[in-house]
Amino acid sequence: MANAFMAMRNLLSLAQKRFINTSVILPTASSSFTAEHLIKTCGLPLQPGLSVSKKFQIHEKELQKSLSVLEFLKAHDFNETQIGRLIENWPRVLLCRVESTLKLKFDFLTQNGFAGQILPQLIVLVPAILNRKVDSCIKPCFEFLKSFLDNNEKLLAAIKRYPWYFTFNFNSALKPNTVFLIKEGVPHDRVTKLILMYPRALQMKPDRMVRVVNSVKNLGLEPKAPVFVHALRVMIGMSESTWKRKIEYMKSLGWTEDEVLLTFKRNPDILACSEDKIGRAMDFFVNTVRLGSQTIVANPVLLQYSIDKRVRPRYNVLKILESKNLIEVNQRVFWLLTTRSEMKFRESYVAKYADKVPGLLEIYRGTVEAKKMNT
Structure with missing residues (x-):
């Protein structure tokens, strides 16, 4: 142990010379052991290893558990870089039980198509998945998504695009929101599009989803209309005060409120643009290109x-x-x-x-x- 401590003092001395602007505190024996293990055994670079060791400790009696985790990750095609990133993002992975925690989740994911490099990519991106229970979180979410996405390719594409699906509070957000949209008359394939392309829209609290859906309907858009989910997505992305501010800003540029709302119903993404982008576009087309403002109102895609x-x-x-x-x-x-x-x-x-x-x-x-x- 004394040798390990001396080795870490040498490493810290080197760190102080290389990183003059970084304040380094001499470690305790426990943090010295952790840092040495993270750097020498887990392969973390010097500074990340020292940083992690300040807020996470491994005791000598837990060394075998940590080594078992490393062996398990390597057996599932994690390379050294991926292991290092995972430990930096969630160092507690080194204290997980292999059989009762990691293997159970890895087996489920592997059996459902997350084979090869897809698996480590998913885990490194969203390590919180290892902190979720299979039966009450991961499996229900997986099966629910599969009911909308008719093949594994789409399912994998959705989860690769937004891996945080597995960390959603399934019963309090994802499920009630999708059920509500279907009940309101949004076609199944358009709910699927939200799942694939705009998953954050399904993350909100159900009561807010109800308010936004009603707001879109009050503008005259029917849930069955193809543009409905686009309008829904844009309105979800801004607060009521931001919505009102953008309308007032458009009016300051010469639009009437009716023109703004009509444009939104035709092309909702216009109001997703920043005020700066809209203002610069209006200025260029009106003052440089010399297009009439009504030409822009009739062709709002110009603002995009x-x-x-x-x-x-x-x-x-x-x-x-x-x-x-x-x-x-x-x-x-x-x-x-x-x-x-x-x-x-x-x-x-x-x-x-x-x-x-x-x-x-x-x-x-x-x-x-x-x-x-x-x-």
């Missing part, structure tokens, strides 16, 4: 495009080409800025004229200011 990455580079290219009498933009500017794919636009307006207008590609990439090309 990235001004700096998509719209401005295209606009600069078009204006350069127009200034050199190579093309006529006129009323086509709206279509050219928005509807053509990046590949088609680049082929038709950048590559096609690159020889005639040196530096056009740089303008398109945004690495040269457009005004310099007109001098």
